[in-house]
Amino acid sequence: QVQLQESGPGLVKPSGTLSLTCAVSGASISSNNWWIWIRQAPGKGLEWVGEIYHSGTTNYNPSVKSRVTISVDKSRNQFSLTLTSVTAADTAVYFCARVLSGSRFDPWGQGTLVTVSS
Amino acid sequence: QSVLTQPPSASGTPGQRVTISCSGSSSNIGSYTVNWYQQLPGTAPKLLIYSDNQRPSGVPDRFSGSRSGTSASLAISGLQSEDETDYYCAAWDDSLNGPVFGGGTKLTVL
Numbered sequence: 001q002v003q004l005q006e007s008g009p010g011l012v013k014p015s016g017t018l019s020l021t022c023a024v025s026g027a028s029i030s031s032n033n034w035w036i037w038i039r040q041a042p043g044k045g046l047e048w049v050g051e052i053y054h055s056g057t058t059n060y061n062p063s064v065k066s067r068v069t070i071s072v073d074k075s076r077n078q079f080s081l082t083l084t085s086v087t088a089a090d091t092a093v094y095f096c097a098r099v100l101s102g103s104r105f106d107p108w109g110q111g112t113l114v115t116v117s118s
Numbered sequence: 119q120s121v122l123t124q125p126p127s128a129s130g131t132p133g134q135r136v137t138i139s140c141s142g143s144s145s146n147i148g149s150y151t152v153n154w155y156q157q158l159p160g161t162a163p164k165l166l167i168y169s170d171n172q173r174p175s176g177v178p179d180r181f182s183g184s185r186s187g188t189s190a191s192l193a194i195s196g197l198q199s200e201d202e203t204d205y206y207c208a209a210w211d212d213s214l215n216g217p218v219f220g221g222g223t224k225l226t227v228l
Contacts, residue, residue: 045120045206045220045222046208048214095163100168104168104208105153105165105217106165108162109162110162
């Protein structure tokens with residue numbers, strides 16, 4: 001079955017750069033799907049960060065658009081998230097997921113907590 | 119402030135039927151289908167209902183969904199203790215040009 005696994009540092013300093021990778025298994029990242037990053041601040045709801053198609057086409061949330069880059073590595077069957085100039089407001093569990101359509105996401109990765117703190 | 123509005127909490131007793139509402143606008147629920155997610159503590163959200171009223175394989179038929187106008191609802195019948203967790207609605211939004219979520223509803227089984 002399709003599985004996604006996030007990885008990356010759990011602690012980032014303020015004004016630093018957050019970098020996460022989502023490894024996809026059981027499916028090709030070049031399949032006819034978008035791949036998405038969603039985050040959840042502690043005790044809060046879900047927030048769309050951005051998404052990417054295997055062609056490299058991206059779509060970002062305007063709230064982070066100036067700071068975010070999502071890229072795809074077909075050779076490794078994975079996609080990545082980079083968020084610059086982070087603040088405490090970026091502290092969250094970051095999930096990656098496969099987009100089946102619009103707002104239908106399945107499966108999800110287990111999520112990884114990133115804390116922004118000095 | 120979430121784009122989609124859900125009640126922060128809901129409750130019911132075992133065996134009861136409960137509903138969770140999700141209110142939006144013409145740019146999201148009024149134009150696109152709604153998906154529902156169940157999130158157990160410390161885990162990733164799980165797709166519970168898609169395309170307004172479809173259940174993925176493995177989801178009990180106690181869970182059902184509906185959409186009308188700019189609102190949607192999730193219904194859970196025959197409430198069980200394991201249903202006590204958080205539920206989120208989601209829909210595509212034309213104004214954002216991306217998916218939007220409700221703030222989540224914490225369901226308590228009394």
